[in-house]
Amino acid sequence: MPTYFERRQIVTPGDLIAEGDYIAGENTYKEDNKIYASRIGLVEYENKKVNVVALRAFYIPRVGDTVIGTVVEVGFNGWMVDISAPYQAILRASNVLSRPFRPQKDDLSKVLDVGDLIVAKIVSYDRTRNPQLSVGEPGLGKVTRGQITKITPTKIPRVIGRKGSMISMIKQETGCHILLGLNGVILITGKNLEDEQLAMMAIRKIEEESHTSGLTDRISQMIKEEKAKKEENKDESKK
Amino acid sequence: MSQKSEKLIDKKGLRLDGRKPNELRPIKIEVGVLSNADGSAYIEQGKNKILAAIYGPKEVHPKHLALPDRMILRCRYHMAPFSVQERKSPAPSRREIELSKVIREALEPAIFLEYYPRTAIDVFVEVLQADGGTRCASITAASLALADAGIPMKDLVAACAAGKVDDTIVLDLMDTEDKIGAADVPVALMPNLDAITLLQMDGTLSLEEFEQAVNLALEGCRKIYAMQKEALKARYVNVKEVEE
Numbered sequence: 001m002p003t004y005f006e007r008r009q010i011v012t013p014g015d016l017i018a019e020g021d022y023i024a025g026e027n028t029y030k031e032d033n034k035i036y037a038s039r040i041g042l043v044e045y046e047n048k049k050v051n052v053v054a055l056r057a058f059y060i061p062r063v064g065d066t067v068i069g070t071v072v073e074v075g076f077n078g079w080m081v082d083i084s085a086p087y088q089a090i091l092r093a094s095n096v097l098s099r100p101f102r103p104q105k106d107d108l109s110k111v112l113d114v115g116d117l118i119v120a121k122i123v124s125y126d127r128t129r130n131p132q133l134s135v136g137e138p139g140l141g142k143v144t145r146g147q148i149t150k151i152t153p154t155k156i157p158r159v160i161g162r163k164g165s166m167i168s169m170i171k172q173e174t175g176c177h178i179l180l181g182l183n184g185v186i187l188i189t190g191k192n193l194e195d196e197q198l199a200m201m202a203i204r205k206i207e208e209e210s211h212t213s214g215l216t217d218r219i220s221q222m223i224k225e226e227k228a229k230k231e232e233n234k235d236e237s238k239k
Numbered sequence: 240m241s242q243k244s245e246k247l248i249d250k251k252g253l254r255l256d257g258r259k260p261n262e263l264r265p266i267k268i269e270v271g272v273l274s275n276a277d278g279s280a281y282i283e284q285g286k287n288k289i290l291a292a293i294y295g296p297k298e299v300h301p302k303h304l305a306l307p308d309r310m311i312l313r314c315r316y317h318m319a320p321f322s323v324q325e326r327k328s329p330a331p332s333r334r335e336i337e338l339s340k341v342i343r344e345a346l347e348p349a350i351f352l353e354y355y356p357r358t359a360i361d362v363f364v365e366v367l368q369a370d371g372g373t374r375c376a377s378i379t380a381a382s383l384a385l386a387d388a389g390i391p392m393k394d395l396v397a398a399c400a401a402g403k404v405d406d407t408i409v410l411d412l413m414d415t416e417d418k419i420g421a422a423d424v425p426v427a428l429m430p431n432l433d434a435i436t437l438l439q440m441d442g443t444l445s446l447e448e449f450e451q452a453v454n455l456a457l458e459g460c461r462k463i464y465a466m467q468k469e470a471l472k473a474r475y476v477n478v479k480e481v482e483e
Contacts, residue, residue, distance in 0.1 A: 014430070016431060029393065039390075056386075058389055059278070127356050
């Protein structure tokens with residue numbers, strides 16, 4: 001049962017990773033008892049399971065995921081929402097209004113219009129139907145302020161860090177509230193523009209260097225340096 | 240024709256551009272060259288210059304084209320008006336429509352189409368400069384662009400042509416060899432699975448010659464595959480360097 005790649009080595013689609021009694025995990029497939037990669041990424045072994053952590057992928061909806069999307073269409077009894085996935089999501093009017101929906105009286109575009117951003121949870125999705133969203137929980141609903149940035153959805157776990165170490169550090173250092181949509185959309189809301197930009201910069205850096213080690217420390221250092229710079233600038237302008 | 244074709248290979252056995260019969264043209268491949276596309280690749284093979292871009296998977300419009308059990312692959316092969324000596328009309332010609340289909344069918348077996356039903360992938364191949372063997376170079380570039388877009392694939396697809404010029408079987412024909420030569424055999428291969436996804440022949444060859452040509456083309460495909468892999472990894476080389 002040989003394996004042909006070491007841990008964290010880069011593979012391209014079609015690369016033969018392992019042969020024999022292994023289980024095909026993420027981004028791999030099995031044929032004739034051989035495990036091949038199906039995406040470009042880094043190899044990870046998990047007992048008998050072979051995974052490839054994809055460097056390039058797109059978001060695939062999963063029930064229970066919190067996502068951030070844009071309303072693209074106001075329909076008769078709901079909205080179509082772009083959640084940067086291959087499928088558009090449906091948000092039903094009855095779910096948002098939290099009372100029976102009256103088609104004659106309610107004007108849906110007054111509640112949510114095209115271009116509005118929403119935070120929502122995926123409540124149902126399978127191969128045959130488009131994902132359905134819900135905003136019926138605290139913290140979900142229309143986004144009213146803050147800034148949005150997009151990263152590759154596979155890198156979201158890196159932004160969270162081990163046991164949330166990365167994200168809680170950024171929150172603490174910048175004083176911003178950061179909401180991670182599992183579809184790769186991130187909402188940053190802070191007290192002022194500067195704080196938000198600082199958090200944004202940190203997230204951009206994580207995306208660029210997502211496959212390096214000791215990243216949390218470097219990000220924290222970067223934020224501190226940037227803060228110090230701003231303090232200096234303030235002092236100078238006062239003088 | 241025989242008078243003309245004798246000039247294609249000189250006394251030393253070298254071709255018009257000084258290549259040996261089993262030699263490829265110089266190839267340069269770059270992945271991720273377009274920021275607006277989901278995936279992209281650029282290839283230079285001799286004087287060929289080809290750009291491939293991928294969009295998707297996304298919802299299918301018009302909706303009636305969507306398939307309930309798999310995604311659809313749509314391909315557009317197009318030659319720029321300035322890609323050839325005499326201006327080519329930008330409208331899709333009969334040949335371009337056919338090549339779009341050929342390229343699509345060469346790529347389809349490599350993609351897990353059943354993973355994302357009711358969606359579409361758009362493949363755009365733009366030939367900026369043509370010098371023979373563009374269908375093969377297009378397949379090579381498009382398969383890299385698909386991998387760059389993060390689309391799950393069974394294997395990359397590498398393509399290369401072989402043919403007969405002056406009674407010699409040669410690899411990777413350029414425009415003049417293709418036009419004057421006796422035969423042209425484009426082949427596309429999934430190297431790890433050892434599966435051929437495209438095999439065409441234009442001209443006449445004996446059975447032995449055909450076999451020889453296919454084997455030579457497969458050899459060329461494997462060489463191109465090595466370059467494809469290198470180009471794909473090169474996009475993430477900075478990722479690897481920082482890691483070590």
